[in-house]
Amino acid sequence: xxxxxxxxxxxxxxxxxLASAQPVLVDFWAEWCMPCKILAPTIDEIxxxxxxxxxxxxxxIDANQDIAxxxxxxxxxxxxxxxxxxxxxxxxxLTKKEDLAAALEELA
Numbered sequence: 001x002x003x004x005x006x007x008x009x010x011x012x013x014x015x016x017x018l019a020s021a022q023p024v025l026v027d028f029w030a031e032w033c034m035p036c037k038i039l040a041p042t043i044d045e046i047x048x049x050x051x052x053x054x055x056x057x058x059x060x061i062d063a064n065q066d067i068a069x070x071x072x073x074x075x076x077x078x079x080x081x082x083x084x085x086x087x088x089x090x091x092x093x094l095t096k097k098e099d100l101a102a103a104l105e106e107l108a
Contacts, residue, residue: 005047007057023107
């Protein structure tokens with residue numbers, strides 16, 4: 001269960017989220033993925049830290065395979081930060097909070 005500031009994106013809400021004027025950080029994950037579970041608290045902290053300055057959400061790749069395929073997700077966890085609706089930064093695997101925060105600061 002994501003934190004209050006983390007949105008669950010799906011096929012119906014993903015394009016709308018990318019239309020945001022703010023940067024949008026998307027965590028591509030799956031329930032069975034242990035590294036994804038390890039990264040989850042970091043994503044929650046980033047969402048709290050950047051509340052009002054960035055949108056943070058998650059895409060369950062099992063439930064949203066079309067979205068995962070569209071962005072070439074071949075390994076999880078993958079975090080993509082979108083700016084103006086386009087991928088601006090991509091992180092594959094476990095990523096430090098500091099690295100995600102620095103990337104968001106740069107794009108915010």
